[in-house]
Amino acid sequence: MRIAIAIDSLGGGGAQKVMLTLAKEFTELGHEPHFFVMSDNTAFDIPQSLPVHICFAKKDRDFNRFWNLAPAVEKLTAKIRSIEQTVGKFDLFLSNLDKTNRLMVKTNVSPLFVVVHASVEEELTRHAKLGPFAYLKKLLAKKALNGHHLVTVSEGIANEIRQTKRIEPASIKCIYNPFEFDEIDHLSQQQAQGIPDSDYLIHIGRYVKQKRHDVLFQSIAKMKSQIPVVLLCHNPKKARKAAKKYGVESRVVIPGFQPNPFPWIKSAKALVLSSDFEGLPTVLIESLACGTPVVSTDCPHGPSEIMTGDLARFLVPRRDPAALAAKLDEMLVSPPSMAEVDILAKVQAARIAQEYLALVK
Structure with a gap:
């Protein structure tokens, strides 16, 4: 099949990474996957064999219009x-992300499926505050x-759309994000500078409100254990300032963004996620x-879809630093069995690619 993947840019981000993994598996x-990228901004290494078509020049005002979309739709269709x-x-x-979606749904291409990567309601709540x-x-x-066909990256997002009825799609199907486990295993065994010699916990995520670093820092302060916590994020300066505010600066190690985080993850005692909302949190998988x-x-x-069986012990309520601290302490004393992690079989890249190909009937 020949598959068109439309997206805002390839300038980093979870949706971009997901689609690149999917395109690699299609190949x-x-x-024959092709990327239709709205703006020329690339942070990933793109295989030479993968065609990437830039749809709008950097200074093209039509792409950034809010009200009159017709000129941009005409250019994209052409x-x-x-x-x-x-x-x-x-x-x-396959269409991804809001700006691209608003244009793609008007091009009348078919069959078109819009991939929903995050909670619609949480995004609306966050923007209401702006x-x-x-x-x-x-x-x-x-x-x-x-009226369009949707693919959601978790059952939770699909159920939310069905229940709120804010969007009335033509159809809705959950397809998890794809993962290449052989590559993850290979990358996790590489050497990395700066990894602590002693035990540590790890948190990975952009320094944005959604990730709730404030809850993370408050939980670190409440832990019985004094184990250090490594933070991999894009804004070390802000993270250090916040850690100081909550009195845990001495407990936090912030080496900055790491292009290969897997050796850091593999060497950690546990990974912690403190977010308010996610789509399908890649870092957990x-x-x-x-x-x-x-x-x-x-x-x-x-x-809750990822952490099933014994792993479910370590799900805690949102915005509850005391509960998070208690579970982190429990993890260090009584970690879960890692013998059966059901989600891994469900998100193998080859399986996910076949689920996407099956959309074409």
């Missing part, structure tokens, strides 16, 4: 048709999905793939 299965004249018709279109205009932009982006147990807030959506 290995003998299919770009897709032009590429199809060269390589042939696409058998499947003011009425920010909320309206987000709401219109979500309403644009009415990556940690379990490295054989490192996890403690996580039971946030919407994903952790």
Whole structure:
């Protein structure tokens, strides 16, 4: 099959990483994925064999318009048709992220599936706090999905959409994110500078409100154990300032962003997630793939689908530093069995690629 993957950019981010993994698997299965990237911003290493089509110039005002989308839709439609004249018709279109979705749903390409990577309600709640205009932009982006086929990355997101009825899709299907476990295992065995010699916990996530570093730092302060916590994030300066505010600066190790976090994860006693919400938290699955147990807030959506069986002991309520501290202490004394981690079989890249290919009937 020839598959078009449309997305805002390739400038880093979870959705971009997911789609690149999926495209790689499509290629290995003998299919032909193409990326339609709205703006030319790339942070990932892109295989030379993977076609990437830039749809808008960096200074193109049409792409950034909020009200009048028609000129941008016309340009995007023309770009897709032009590429199809060269390589042939696409058998499947996958659209990702709000800006791209608002355009793709108006191009009349088919079959089109919009991939929903995060909780719709949590995103709307967050944007409501930014003011009425920010909320309206987000709401219109979500309403644009009415009448279209959706793929959600967790059952929790699918159930939320069904229950709230804010979006009324033509269909909705959950397909988990793909993971390449052989590559994770390979990367986890590489040498990395700066990993502590002693035991430590690890937290990985951008320094943004959603990740709730404040809850993490408060829980560290309440722990009985004095084990250090490694933070891998993009903004070490802000993280250190917050750690100092909560009196745990001496307990926190912040080496900054690591292009290969897997040796750090593999060597940790446990990984901790303190988020308010997620889509399907990649870092939990990556940690379990490295054989490192996890403690996580039971946030919407994903952790409860990942942490089943004995792992479910280490789900804690959101925004409860005392509960998180208690579970981190419990983890150090009585970690869960890692013999059977059910989620890993469900998210293997080859299996996920087949689930996407099965969308075309």
